[in-house]
Amino acid sequence: MPVTERIPEIVHFDVERIRQDFPILHQTINNKPLVYFDNAATTQKPKQVIDALVNYYTTMNANIHRGIHTLAERATFAFEETRETVKTFLNASSTEEIIFTKGVTEGINLVASSFGSAFINKGDEILISAMEHHSDIVPWHFVCEAKGAILRIIPIDEEGDIIYEELEKLVNKKTKLIALAHASNTLGTINPIEKVIKLAHSYGAKVLVDGAQSVSHIDIDVQKLDCDFFVLSSHKLYGPTGVGVLYGKKELLNAMPPYHGGGEMIKEVTYEKTTYNDLPYKFEAGTPNIADVIAFKSAIDYINTLGKKNIAAQENLLLSYGTEVLSSIPGFRIIGRAKEKVSIISFVVESIKSTLDIGMYLDTQGIAIRTGHHCTQPLMTRLCIEGTARASFSFYNTKEEIDRLRIGIEKAIKLFS
Amino acid sequence: MTKSIQELQDEIVDEFSLLENRDDVYEYIIEIGKKLPDLSEEHKTNENLIKGCQSKVWLVAHLDEENNLVFEGDSDALIVRGLVSLLIRVLSGQSPEAILHCELYFIEKIGMRQIISSSRSNGLTSMIKQMKLYALAFQTKIERAKI
Numbered sequence: 001m002p003v004t005e006r007i008p009e010i011v012h013f014d015v016e017r018i019r020q021d022f023p024i025l026h027q028t029i030n031n032k033p034l035v036y037f038d039n040a041a042t043t044q045k046p047k048q049v050i051d052a053l054v055n056y057y058t059t060m061n062a063n064i065h066r067g068i069h070t071l072a073e074r075a076t077f078a079f080e081e082t083r084e085t086v087k088t089f090l091n092a093s094s095t096e097e098i099i100f101t102k103g104v105t106e107g108i109n110l111v112a113s114s115f116g117s118a119f120i121n122k123g124d125e126i127l128i129s130a131m132e133h134h135s136d137i138v139p140w141h142f143v144c145e146a147k148g149a150i151l152r153i154i155p156i157d158e159e160g161d162i163i164y165e166e167l168e169k170l171v172n173k174k175t176k177l178i179a180l181a182h183a184s185n186t187l188g189t190i191n192p193i194e195k196v197i198k199l200a201h202s203y204g205a206k207v208l209v210d211g212a213q214s215v216s217h218i219d220i221d222v223q224k225l226d227c228d229f230f231v232l233s234s235h236k237l238y239g240p241t242g243v244g245v246l247y248g249k250k251e252l253l254n255a256m257p258p259y260h261g262g263g264e265m266i267k268e269v270t271y272e273k274t275t276y277n278d279l280p281y282k283f284e285a286g287t288p289n290i291a292d293v294i295a296f297k298s299a300i301d302y303i304n305t306l307g308k309k310n311i312a313a314q315e316n317l318l319l320s321y322g323t324e325v326l327s328s329i330p331g332f333r334i335i336g337r338a339k340e341k342v343s344i345i346s347f348v349v350e351s352i353k354s355t356l357d358i359g360m361y362l363d364t365q366g367i368a369i370r371t372g373h374h375c376t377q378p379l380m381t382r383l384c385i386e387g388t389a390r391a392s393f394s395f396y397n398t399k400e401e402i403d404r405l406r407i408g409i410e411k412a413i414k415l416f417s
Numbered sequence: 418m419t420k421s422i423q424e425l426q427d428e429i430v431d432e433f434s435l436l437e438n439r440d441d442v443y444e445y446i447i448e449i450g451k452k453l454p455d456l457s458e459e460h461k462t463n464e465n466l467i468k469g470c471q472s473k474v475w476l477v478a479h480l481d482e483e484n485n486l487v488f489e490g491d492s493d494a495l496i497v498r499g500l501v502s503l504l505i506r507v508l509s510g511q512s513p514e515a516i517l518h519c520e521l522y523f524i525e526k527i528g529m530r531q532i533i534s535s536s537r538s539n540g541l542t543s544m545i546k547q548m549k550l551y552a553l554a555f556q557t558k559i560e561r562a563k564i
Contacts, residue, residue: 030439354494356472360532364443372471386473386493415447416495 013314019396021046032366035401040392043238046302052295082297091221096279103244104212105135107231112139114256122148127178129154130382134375136210160187160336175205182214186374187336188344217342239299240292260285311395315343318393322402335388346388352416355389361412425507426523433527450499456491470540478551513556
């Protein structure tokens with residue numbers, strides 16, 4: 001179905017004007033205009049986010065939560081405003097359910113450690129899919145090794161979708177948690193997480209949704225999804241690096257022991273013992289990344305101004321155009337052909353054995369893509385490939401840039417033959 | 418008589434000085450990479466793989482009749498084959514001692530760091546390290562044989 005029928009209220013998306021908001025896009029690499037197609041690795045930041053960082057350090061830098069002076073109050077207010085904004089953005093029921101982390105990786109490690117220590121026992125099972133990022137594999141290895149639990153893998157098909165019927169066979173009474181990418185960073189596949197969550201809950205299992213690649217493309221409503229945990233990183237959502245969010249259902253978070261100990265997360269400390277602070281502070285030890293949390297709000301505000309539906313429509317257009325145009329290149333093969341995808345195209349080229357060659361040549365043409373295993377080594381093994389080249393689009397990319405990518409790949413094929 | 422490591426490096430620096438820009442340097446290295454003879458399949462083993470590269474790189478070495486070290490290498494990436502080829506040109510056929518004591522300045526001088534930035538140069542560093550390790554191992558072997 002053409003994208004215009006699926007999303008009736010498309011607003012004309014003025015890409016050229018929007019690109020003016022992103023200073024970094026207007027430079028040359030090796031004397032050619034930059035084409036930034038590595039958004040799945042990290043997104044570029046609008047002026048509003050950069051200005052927010054400068055504004056923080058210029059007008060309100062102070063440590064938060066405890067200070068009684070004006071600067072401390074300003075900083076605390078701004079910090080908690082971001083928490084409120086994130087709560088609304090995810091449609092969580094309370095700010096107590098919004099925990100600031102360093103990013104998705106820390107969020108998953110927090111759940112693995114804390115939920116793991118409270119709820120995972122010997123013989124229990126944790127399910128992940130075959131397409132997970134290392135950050136959603138390694139923490140579970142830690143838990144399984146520590147507790148004697150078993151990690152089981154939900155298989156995928158050749159198109160890059162999970163095989164739901166196999167998942168139904170895998171889930172059982174011993175399944176304590178399913179950890180699943182909402183969207184795959186390598187394949188672009190959007191997983192049917194609502195269905196998976198319903199299935200998991202019918203067995204009493206919890207679900208952690210890795211939203212690293214979905215949060216910038218798809219509307220997230222954690223109450224509607226009914227997920228138990230949801231993790232995201234600010235730097236993949238046009239915000240600064242070093243900040244992430246762990247959403248967790250209140251009852252669960254309350255039942256989980258703290259992850260890191262130190263200042264902020266305590267109520268009372270004696271030499272003999274400690275009592276812990278309430279949510280969300282129980283899980284926020286130490287001075288947080290204050291400036292970047294505050295600037296993160298500007299990123300979410302920016303996204304809300306553009307409108308997530310408009311962003312999704314624009315990115316779907318780029319994905320369709322890119323898929324069509326690049327598929328016409330002889331020997332071009334897309335890895336990851338699920339029906340529902342975010343705007344990621346992973347590919348290999350028949351005549352160019354190494355994706356490193358593709359990536360390095362494109363860089364000489366000013367085009368930034370990613371090559372290699374994309375932190376999904378088990379997925380590469382499953383697909384019997386060494387790696388892929390990956391172009392990932394954002395709303396500030398254009399069709400003309402995709403045309404340049406096509407030309408670049410065609411030139412690379414000639415050069416390497 | 419074999420040219421010295423320094424002479425070979427200077428030759429390469431001269432050749433590259435004729436290239437005008439980064440694109441030309443890059444394409445020239447690719448052309449060199451295309452010409453590198455393929456390593457036979459029997460040598461493309463895990464033991465011969467160099468760690469620390471995004472692509473696969475194999476390196477093997479043996480001593481010739483004059484106790485000079487002969488290198489052969491290969492990679493699935495053409496750009497890396499180009500680099501391997503340049504390193505082989507400079508170091509292959511040299512004595513282990515010369516290899517151990519040489520300074521490889523040609524890499525900087527031909528603008529390699531622009532092409533192979535620090536995160537990618539791990540592979541290049543690993544290759545050079547491996548070649549020097551081979552030199553050390555064979556030098557030790559030669560000295561033991563004399564005893």
